[in-house]
Amino acid sequence: MVLTGLAASAHAEEAVVNLYSARHYATDEALYAGFTKATGIKVNRVDADDAGIIARLKAEGEASPADVILLVDAARLYRGEKDGLFKPIQSKALNSAIPENLRSQPAADGGISWFGLSTRARIIVYNKAKVQRDDVDTYEELADPKNKGKLCIRSGSHPYNLSLFGAVNEHLGPQKTEAWLKGMVANLARDPKGGDTDQIKAVASGECDIAVTNSYYLARLMRSSKPEDVAVANKVGAVFPNQQSWGTHVNIAGGAVARYAKHPENAVRFLEYLATPDAQNYFANGNNEWPAANGIHPENPALQAMTGGKPFKSENIPISAVGAHVGAVQQMLDRVGFK
Numbered sequence: 001m002v003l004t005g006l007a008a009s010a011h012a013e014e015a016v017v018n019l020y021s022a023r024h025y026a027t028d029e030a031l032y033a034g035f036t037k038a039t040g041i042k043v044n045r046v047d048a049d050d051a052g053i054i055a056r057l058k059a060e061g062e063a064s065p066a067d068v069i070l071l072v073d074a075a076r077l078y079r080g081e082k083d084g085l086f087k088p089i090q091s092k093a094l095n096s097a098i099p100e101n102l103r104s105q106p107a108a109d110g111g112i113s114w115f116g117l118s119t120r121a122r123i124i125v126y127n128k129a130k131v132q133r134d135d136v137d138t139y140e141e142l143a144d145p146k147n148k149g150k151l152c153i154r155s156g157s158h159p160y161n162l163s164l165f166g167a168v169n170e171h172l173g174p175q176k177t178e179a180w181l182k183g184m185v186a187n188l189a190r191d192p193k194g195g196d197t198d199q200i201k202a203v204a205s206g207e208c209d210i211a212v213t214n215s216y217y218l219a220r221l222m223r224s225s226k227p228e229d230v231a232v233a234n235k236v237g238a239v240f241p242n243q244q245s246w247g248t249h250v251n252i253a254g255g256a257v258a259r260y261a262k263h264p265e266n267a268v269r270f271l272e273y274l275a276t277p278d279a280q281n282y283f284a285n286g287n288n289e290w291p292a293a294n295g296i297h298p299e300n301p302a303l304q305a306m307t308g309g310k311p312f313k314s315e316n317i318p319i320s321a322v323g324a325h326v327g328a329v330q331q332m333l334d335r336v337g338f339k
Contacts, residue, residue, distance in 0.1 A: 017266040019045045020053045021070040023253060027286030034282075035273045041266050050076040050159065057085045057258065066258040067267040073159040074116070075166060077104070077254050078323020081113040086256040088113045089268055097275040097293040101318050102252055116252035116319060117274045118289035121215040121312070122164045123248065125200055125236040130209045139168060139241045139249070142212070143183025151187040152199045152208035156338035157330065160196070160214055160251060165332075166325035167249045170317050174328060182336040192339050197221070204235040214251070219288035219302035240312040247313040251322075252292060253283075 021028075024047055032043040048056065050071045057064055057080070069086065071077050080086055081104055088111025094103075095112070102116035124136045135146060142151060154161060169177040189208035199211035200218055221233040240248040255274060257267040273279055280291035284298030291298060332338075 014263065015040050015266070016042045016044060017263055017270050018065045018067045019043055019070065019270070020056065020066045020068070020258070021045055021047055022050045022053055022072045022076075023070050024049075025287045027282075030286070031274070031279055031282055034278070035270060038273065039269060041269065043270070054080055054083070054085065058083065062260050064258060064260050065262065067261040067263045068270050069256045069258055070117075070253065071114075071255075072251075072253040073163060074252050074254070074319045075159055075163050075323040075326045077114045077252070077256065078320055078326075080256065082323075085259050086113040087111075087259045087261060087264065089257050089264075089271075091268055091272060093272045094275055099292070099294060101316050102292050103254075103319075105318065105320050114254050114256040115271060115275070116254040116292040117271075118253045118280070118283040118287075119250040119292050119314070120253075120289050121240060121248050121250050121314065122160065123213060123215050123218070123306075124210060124239045124241055125203055125213055125218060126210045126239065127203050127206070128235065128237045130206075131237075133237060133239060136210050137239050137241060137243070138245065139164075140180065142210070143180045143187060145183075145186075147187050147210060149187065149189050150209035151184060152189055152202045152211040153184070153192050154195055154199060154212075155192045156181070156333045161212070162326050162329055163251045163322045164212070164249050165329045166322040167315060167317060169325040169329055170321045171246050171315075174332070177329070178332045178336060181332055181338055185336050185338050200236060201232055204232040215290075215303070215306060216288035219300070219306065222302040222305065223288070238306050240307065242315075243313050246317075247315040250290070250314045250319075252319055253289065254292075 036042055050073055088107040090111050094115050098115045104113040126136050196213040196217040199213050202208050203211045218238055221229045224230055255271045257264055261267050275293050277296055280293045280296045281298055283289045284291055284300050288302060
């Protein structure tokens, strides 16, 4: 839903917050309605993808009507921060709710430029009839010669993969990471193409034997009302990699106050609302994401089935480090021919 005339919302005291969102999930509508019901503040929303929102903010400059920015990738949040598009804020509620590693590094005045609000794990799926779980329980094994000709994955330059590769670079260093990427290229069953759901379906159909996906794509198939989707989900196993080492990579969807926000207090209230237990549980149940806030344990049946009802070990590197490595990783991809 693209709204026009947002620039007319010019008075800071208006009960309105103007939102630029890359979260194109219909289930989020109830979240925004809940915020309005609780606060009386109307949410005006503009939808675009992460790159489109960043470009729009740059083009609009000080004239931008945006108050809150929601993006769905840590590297893009990092880029927006470095490009000076966000206003660092100080919020005791957000600092208390959101773990330190899931938010930006503090600015000079202690303000935080962006906060993770939900997480999604980058997992490995495999054909249960052809692959042993132990052969794919680490990211490193995606590049192992034993898996030659078995791997499906979307474009290496997609933000979800760039963030995973940036995290691996943080763990292994550039030399080992480039060798790993080269090994994955050697193991491809086909050229990278499609989205994460396409990778899962390719494993189920036998086109490849292993693939990489964000966890919520598999959860959607598991919870689908379509028998063909459930059949796909039943054919694949899911692994949360590196449980015996650094933990599974998690990316974030997160939020920031726009640098030139006309309603900054409303913007902070909106972000604080998204970190409340009710909103965090809604992320989990509405879009199959894990909460980012401390102490929230969702009841989503698909997420519980994926993990056997137990918490999984996630990496605890600062998520901002992922964005810092993206430029170097992109150069590695070019050198090893990862499309």
